[in-house]
Amino acid sequence: MTRVICKNGSYDYQTLKPTIFDMLTDLGGNLINRQTSVLIKPNLLMPAKPEYCILTHPFVVKAVAEYVLDKGGHPLIADSPAMGSFKKIKKDGGYSEALEDLDVDIKAFDTTVALDIGRPFGKIEVAREAVESDVIINLPKLKTHTGMLLSLGVKNLFGCIVGLKKPEWHLKSGVDREMFARLLVQIYHTINPSITLVDGIQALQGQGPGKSGVPRHLGILVGGRDAFAVDMAICSMLGIKPDELPTLEAAKKLGMLDTEVEFEGEFNAVGDFRVPMLAPLTFGPKPVHKFMRKHLLQRPEADDLLCQLCGECWQYCPAKAITPNKEQIDFDFDVCIRCYCCIEICPHGALHTTETLPGKIMRKLSILK
Ligand code: SF4
Numbered sequence: 345m346t347r348v349i350c351k352n353g354s355y356d357y358q359t360l361k362p363t364i365f366d367m368l369t370d371l372g373g374n375l376i377n378r379q380t381s382v383l384i385k386p387n388l389l390m391p392a393k394p395e396y397c398i399l400t401h402p403f404v405v406k407a408v409a410e411y412v413l414d415k416g417g418h419p420l421i422a423d424s425p426a427m428g429s430f431k432k433i434k435k436d437g438g439y440s441e442a443l444e445d446l447d448v449d450i451k452a453f454d455t456t457v458a459l460d461i462g463r464p465f466g467k468i469e470v471a472r473e474a475v476e477s478d479v480i481i482n483l484p485k486l487k488t489h490t491g492m493l494l495s496l497g498v499k500n501l502f503g504c505i506v507g508l509k510k511p512e513w514h515l516k517s518g519v520d521r522e523m524f525a526r527l528l529v530q531i532y533h534t535i536n537p538s539i540t541l542v543d544g545i546q547a548l549q550g551q552g553p554g555k556s557g558v559p560r561h562l563g564i565l566v567g568g569r570d571a572f573a574v575d576m577a578i579c580s581m582l583g584i585k586p587d588e589l590p591t592l593e594a595a596k597k598l599g600m601l602d603t604e605v606e607f608e609g610e611f612n613a614v615g616d617f618r619v620p621m622l623a624p625l626t627f628g629p630k631p632v633h634k635f636m637r638k639h640l641l642q643r644p645e646a647d648d649l650l651c652q653l654c655g656e657c658w659q660y661c662p663a664k665a666i667t668p669n670k671e672q673i674d675f676d677f678d679v680c681i682r683c684y685c686c687i688e689i690c691p692h693g694a695l696h697t698t699e700t701l702p703g704k705i706m707r708k709l710s711i712l713k
Pocket residue numbers: 646650651652653654655656657658673689690691692693694695
């Protein structure tokens with residue numbers, strides 16, 4: 345049996361710190377001692393101020409770092425951002441200021457080791473610290489995700505894939521959401537963080553996980569030793585069936601879900617949480633997948649008034665489906681794999697999904713979910 349704890353919280357540091365200390369002690373205080381190296385893995389997707397609610401709040405990260413130091417452990421805070429300089433993430437995200445009095449390093453993952461995550465993926469390159477640290481504390485942000493519905497505990501470990509390897513993996517598995525979910529599950533399962541603590545105090549709803557999402561106050565911290573159970577608990581609070589979350593569905597198929605979960609604390613239902621609408625990436629016989637993806641699936645679309653032609657999306661797009669012209673960007677929907685990475689990383693919130701006309705008709709006819 346695994347436990348999940350939910351506590352009410354706010355970013356007032358005087359109350360946040362004891363709440364986080366209590367939760368970490370409850371979940372695994374005995375894991376950390378004088379010799380322990382501890383990787384703290386927040387969500388540091390891109391440069392963004394705390395009020396955008398894209399990144400794990402700096403005070404949550406600070407409280408966890410203080411806890412590790414208090415126990416005599418050696419903390420390192422690290423992630424592999426999808427875009428932007430790490431210096432800017434530290435500054436804009438409020439980490440430089442929040443952590444200035446603590447003896448803790450915060451950095452981008454830079455070296456990798458090959459880790460066998462099991463078939464069909466085999467060995468993949470992951471951040472060295474994720475493999476070599478004694479303890480990992482996984483600190484996701486509670487937010488929506490246009491490709492995977494929600495970004496929670498399991499998805500957060502994808503940040504251990506370093507830099508440019510991320511879009512490569514999106515390209516290899518992004519054409520098939522089920523396969524991408526399986527990749528995320530196997531990465532999580534192999535890295536196996538000791539504790540997952542989700543920052544859901546100010547969450548992100550709508551077209552997350554980047555600047556197209558809309559902040560939503562939930563006032564909760566949700567933690568456990570098993571991120572599958574944590575993600576399941578959050579789904580149930582948000583009124584989402586576990587099998588609607590691709591990572592939980594993949595974990596179930598792989599026999600990794602512990603069905604006996606004990607819930608403790610303030611598990612109150614959240615009304616009207618806005619999630620992005622997902623269409624299945626592949627369905628029907630294989631020969632028609634390409635046709636269906638092109639004509640039926642939601643497409644990325646730019647708001648030309650918001651687009652600054654900054655170049656982040658066309659540099660990141662794993663399929664090289666975006667080209668700039670003088671005043672706007674153009675998509676090549678023949679090669680776009682609908683991974684929605686561009687929406688995730690756009691620093692100006694200029695991208696969103698839009699339904700194709702045939703897709704809309706099909707959905708209305710209830711052929712699509
Ligand atoms: S859509 Fe966003 S990421 Fe792409 S060029 Fe425009 S502002 Fe930059």
